[in-house]
Amino acid sequence: MDNKIYLQLKKQVNISEGQTIYLHNIAHLLCPEDIEEKIKKLIIPIEYSGNDITTTINIIEIIEIINRAIPQVVVLSVGEKQVSITISKKEPKKIDLMNVIKLVISFFLVFIGSGLAIMYFHADVNMHKVHETLTIAITGKESTSPYWINIPYSIGIGIGIALFFGIFPGKNKNPDPLEIEMFKYEKDVNSYLENRQNQKVIKNE
Amino acid sequence: MNKLFLIALGLSGGAIIGTGISAFITVLGVVVRVMDLSKTQRYGHVYKITILLGSLISTYVYMFELSMKASRIWLLIVGLFMGIFVGMIASALAETLDVLPFTSTNIGINRWVYLWIIALIFGKIIGSIIYWIIPGFY
Numbered sequence: 619m620d621n622k623i624y625l626q627l628k629k630q631v632n633i634s635e636g637q638t639i640y641l642h643n644i645a646h647l648l649c650p651e652d653i654e655e656k657i658k659k660l661i662i663p664i665e666y667s668g669n670d671i672t673t674t675i676n677i678i679e680i681i682e683i684i685n686r687a688i689p690q691v692v693v694l695s696v697g698e699k700q701v702s703i704t705i706s707k708k709e710p711k712k713i714d715l716m717n718v719i720k721l722v723i724s725f726f727l728v729f730i731g732s733g734l735a736i737m738y739f740h741a742d743v744n745m746h747k748v749h750e751t752l753t754i755a756i757t758g759k760e761s762t763s764p765y766w767i768n769i770p771y772s773i774g775i776g777i778g779i780a781l782f783f784g785i786f787p788g789k790n791k792n793p794d795p796l797e798i799e800m801f802k803y804e805k806d807v808n809s810y811l812e813n814r815q816n817q818k819v820i821k822n823e
Numbered sequence: 824m825n826k827l828f829l830i831a832l833g834l835s836g837g838a839i840i841g842t843g844i845s846a847f848i849t850v851l852g853v854v855v856r857v858m859d860l861s862k863t864q865r866y867g868h869v870y871k872i873t874i875l876l877g878s879l880i881s882t883y884v885y886m887f888e889l890s891m892k893a894s895r896i897w898l899l900i901v902g903l904f905m906g907i908f909v910g911m912i913a914s915a916l917a918e919t920l921d922v923l924p925f926t927s928t929n930i931g932i933n934r935w936v937y938l939w940i941i942a943l944i945f946g947k948i949i950g951s952i953i954y955w956i957i958p959g960f961y
Contacts, residue, residue: 721938728942733950736913740954748885752901755884758892766895767902768955774906776948781907782856782914783940792859795852795918796940 621690623657624648626697627677630808632704639664641684644675644701653688660687664703672811674702676819702808736775845874851915853908910947917943 626646633639641647641660649657660683664673677700681693740746749767754760780786784794793801848854854874858864883889891897954960 725938725942728939729946732917732943732946733953736947736950737954737960739909739913740951741960746955749902751885751888753898754888755890756893756897756901757895758890765955766898767905769952770899770902771906771909772948772951772955774903774908775910775913775951776906776944777903778907778910778912779914779940779944779947780910781860782853782911784860785937785940785944795856795915799918 621650621692623684623691623693625677625680625684625693625695627680627695627699627701629698630702630704632706634706639703641680644703645680646697649691653691656688657684660684664705672702672704672808674700674812674815676700700812702812704808841878844878848874848912851912851919853911853915856911856915906951913947914943 624647628644628646631644633643639662640658641662642658644662647654647657662675662680662683664675677695677698681695684691684693746764749764749771753764753767782794783796784792854870858867858870863869
């Protein structure tokens with residue numbers, strides 16, 4: 619590999635606003651030692667405007683940059699064809715008031731909403747009839763006090779949700795369904811943005 | 824002749840409901856989640872038989888109004904497990920609708936999403952208790 623550079627783009631990188639991106643930030647490299655330092659320190663110019671938080675760079679652009687700097691090398695790309703770069707705004711460390719308000723409002727939204735939803739569900743599936751029948755089935759008596767089944771049932775709902783989302787701490791740390799769902803959602807958003815970026819490039823040409 | 828028709832009707836209706844209920848439980852991923860949590864994926868067939876037995880027995884109890892004449896303590900246990908299952912079904916349904924990831928990314932409070940689940944849990948518990956204790960809901 620006298621003058622070949624093997625380049626493996628990363629799929630996704632996160633940088634903070636204003637940071638300079640070097641080539642080694644966005645790709646794994648394998649190249650001759652004498653030019654390694656030079657290659658690693660190549661600056662990738664990225665443009666982002668205001669609200670745009672995700673941008674993509676194609677392999678072609680990167681090869682162009684490398685060839686401009688060091689004309690005599692051959693770049694061999696293995697892996698991804700483009701890298702998506704997420705630019706995160708510099709977040710203030712302290713929690714500001716606006717976030718607290720958002721948090722409280724959304725907390726109440728979920729709190730009230732889920733309570734309402736469970737009431738709807740019970741009324742819809744005629745749950746009290748089921749509980750009465752079960753009381754008779756188990757004790758043989760006309761429901762003396764249905765609370766015997768209702769209260770543990772209500773607490774059980776909470777335990778069920780906690781179990782499902784893996785709230786309880788423990789050594790069993792498989793990703794829980796919510797984490798997977800969040801990951802899928804982010805992946806969808808990223809692939810949509812990549813697609814849109816590509817279409818923009820095609821239109822400009 | 825009428826009775827034969829009724830038998831055919833009951834049989835086919837039951838078959839459809841049976842496939843429906845097992846598909847419902849399986850597709851929502853509740854059983855898979857239980858297996859995952861308890862690390863008992865190897866015993867998949869036990870779960871199948873359990874689902875079968877559970878649906879069959881509860882159908883007979885419900886239809887023929889059987890009674891075990893057992894102590895009231897059993898109500899607590901049955902109620903608790905019913906609740907756990909309903910809680911898992913409810914969260915699986917809510918999660919299928921992608922409400923939580925969507926809103927949390929939009930509002931930008933990714934870090935706080937577990938607080939949402941706490942809110943969800945207490946909302947459900949309190950909503951359910953209100954439904955049962957305060958008269959007039961049913």
